[in-house]
Amino acid sequence: MKIQVSTLSFDLADHSGPVGDLFPQPVHAKDWEPYILSEAQVRAFQEDGYISGIPLLSGEQVDVLNKELEQLQTPNEQEQELFFHYESNESEDPDKVLFHAIGGWRVTPGFHDLIWSPAYRMAAYQLLGVPFRLFHDQLFCKPARHGGVVAWHQDFSYWTFTKPMHHLTCWIGLDDATTENGCLYYVPGSHQWGLLPITGLTGDMDAVREILTTDQVHVFDKKVANALPRGYASFHHPLMMHGSYANHSERPRRAIVLNAMADGTLGNVNNYERLDALHRFPPMPQDVALNSKHFPLLFNESSELQSLLDAVPKVDVATLYPCKYSM
Ligand SMILES: O=C(O)CCC(=O)C(=O)O
Ligand SMILES: [Fe+2]
Secondary structure, eight states, X not given: OOBOSSSOOSSGGGOSSOOBSSXXXXXSGGGGGGGOOOHHHHXXXXXXXXXXXEEOOOHHHHHHHHHHHHHHHSOOHHHHHHOSEEESOOOSSTTOBXXXXXXXXXXXXXXXXXXXXXXXXXXXXXXXXXXXXXEEEEEXXXXXXXXXXXXXXXXXXXXXXXXXXXXXXXXXXXXXXXXTTTXXXXXXXXXXXXXXXXXXXXXXXXXXXXXXXXXXXHHHTTOEEOOBOTTEEEEEOTTOOEXXXXXXXXXXXXXXXXXXXXXXXXXXXXXXXXXGGGTTSOOOOBTOBOOSTTSOEEEOXXXXXXXXXXXXXXXXXXXXXXXXXXX
16 A cells, blocks of 8 residues: 655644545546445345445455554554553453454554445445544454354434434454354344443343333344355445444454534434543533544535436435434
8 A cells, every 4th residue: 555645644634634644535526436326225225224245455455454453452552542541351251352443544554444345335325315524444354263242232322422313333244254153143123123332342142122012022023134245345334233243253343434414413412321431532522513633524415426417316304313312
């Protein structure tokens, strides 16, 4: 990867655009065309709460990121301080390992520039329906043989320190993900279940079953495996029920997750009960827009798309992201 910025800041959050050439950027509006999701894909997201099989990274781009990942898994003290959250092993099971870190984009150029991947930005724009910012990234890595679970959860149950609920998750495989090495699973349609309580992230995989209604349990049992080749992505709604089982295979299962939010999302920390989990996050005052350098603007439709604007299918914002979750 060639770095194009003459002096790189130690904190890459200081750079509000790509610093290298790993993700070539559209120059004209029509350069966005290859990345536009079809009407059918947007409709499927609206109905099921997720879409999958989106090509996002080439083999070479995955190789660059996996090389940088080695650095992120063995950071020096200064680098580690840039993360908003860092757990070499977050698993609650003493026999398992789950590496979970938030904020790698501030540390290495490839992960920094990934958030400007045009394929990511176009799809995220269509599925959010509005200009958006990076909320944060997350690494979820399970080593071979003893990789731990990510228990069933809804992302927004962890994000109620922000409002309104207008967020989107993109899961990108850095290894081929299969049922053997702990791929993600989705429950189609569960994004219409409303906001459920937190039942834990890295301990009992099925803890959420206890709080589901009988009807929801029936739907829950129709979960689908999100097997994906490396470099491919899925996108899910902030209320989508998802989780991933242990990795008993001989291969690692590494993934980078990008979490976006509508431009204009506000801090909502006043009644938040898990403030200790936020102590390394940037300041997020109550009712103030999250628009510091830590939350870069990734897509501004009018300047990026121009004549293409009307040709891009988008979700129906009011039904998919209703205001009732903005307490
Ligand atoms: O990678 C995993 O297993 C969990 C990912 C996840 O929870 C997410 O993408 O929101
Ligand atoms: Fe999640």
